[in-house]
Amino acid sequence: MTDVVRLESVSKIYGRGQSAVAALREMSVGIPRGSFTAVMGPxxxxxxxxxxxxAGLDVPSSGSVRLGGTELAGMDESALTELRRRRVGxxxxxxxxxxxxxxxxNITLPLRLAGAKVDGAWLAEIVGRVxxxxxxxxxxxxxxxGQQQRVAIARALVTRPEVVFGDEPTGALDTMTARDVLVLxxxxVSSLGQTVVxxxxxxxxxxxxxxxxxLADGRIVDSMAAPTAEKVAERMTRLGAWN
Known part of the structure; x- marks a missing residue:
């Protein structure tokens, strides 16, 4: 599988001098196309x-970020906005x-903002799927x-993006509703070949x-394939200060 997102030696530093904080430190990682990746850390x-x-929402202090074949470094804000609108959910x-x-x-809003036509068949498929x-x-x-989050997922999919980024997408939902959203x-990923991070x-x-x-202290310190909730929870207890 090819990488849909690739970070090479990416660092992100906020502030200057004594108050500088390194949020990311020389991070290199690839996200394979058609995969579901979870990102965890304290x-x-x-x-x-x-x-x-x-996702092109923030610019690294150093290093390279590629989305598909596109290098994001050096793109101005209007170009990044266009890229996010068409290629990222x-x-x-x-x-x-x-x-x-x-x-x-709400679902078709990204298309209207981009001045793109609505594909009726694709719209009907994702409305049904969610x-x-x-x-x-x-x-x-x-x-x-839960229904509102399904609308948000459909909106993220309507442009056929190369990758969908979720930031705590189940954080505001009860346990059963969260499970339904995670199954979706x-x-x-499994049925449509979408990439989710x-x-x-x-x-x-x-x-x-x-x-x-x-992640711990701005670095990827471990990865786990075929995770279970028990193994993930156990690994989380040994991150950061316990790493």
């Missing part, structure tokens, strides 16, 4: 910075839906939290991934 380990740099803990828009309008048939005319306030993300603090959520990357 608070302050660099998880969010890793996601933001990988996002799912956040806060659903970030527009309350005045219907489900269908279980929103019969709900497309509703407003977000008429939906449960797993299905998106998910930051999470939950070992159960991480167990749905193909691989877990463990």
């Amino acid at each position: 608070s302050g380990s660099g998880k969010s910075t890793f996601l933001h740099c990988s 996002f799912v956040f803990q806060a659903f970030n839906l527009v309350s005045a828009l219907t489900v269908l309008e 279980g929103l048939d019969g709900r497309t005319g509703h407003r977000p306030a008429q939906l449960s939290g 993300l797993r299905e998106v 998910m930051v999470t603090h939950d070992p159960v959520a991480a167990s749905y991934a193909d691989t877990v990357l463990f």
Whole structure:
């Protein structure tokens, strides 16, 4: 499998002089196309910075980030915005839906912002896959939290992105609803060949991934294939100060 995202010697430093903080330190990693990767680590380990740099939301202090065949370094903000709009999907803990828009309008918003046409067949497929048939005319306030997150996932998929980034996508959901969303993300990878990268603090959520990357102090200190919740939880106790 080829890498859809590739970081080479990426560092991210906030502040200067005595107050400088290194959020990422010389990080090199590839995310294979068609894979589900979970990213875990203690608070302050660099998880969010890793996601933001990988997705073109933040610019590394040094190093190289490639999305597909595109080097992100040197791109200006308008070019990065265009790249994110067309080639990257996002799912956040806060659903970030527009309350005045219907489900269908929220899902197709990235296409409208990009001035792109809606592929009716693809739209119908993802609406069906995320279980929103019969709900497309509703407003977000008429939906449960789990349904709102399904709208967010459909919105992330509508542009056929090269990768979907999730930042604690189940963090605001109850256990059963979170499981439904994780099953959906797993299905998106297995059935549609989508690439998903998910930051999470939950070992159960991480167990749905193909691989877990463990971060501590801005570095990848371990990875785990075929994770289970028990193995992930046990490994998390030995990160950071216990590494």
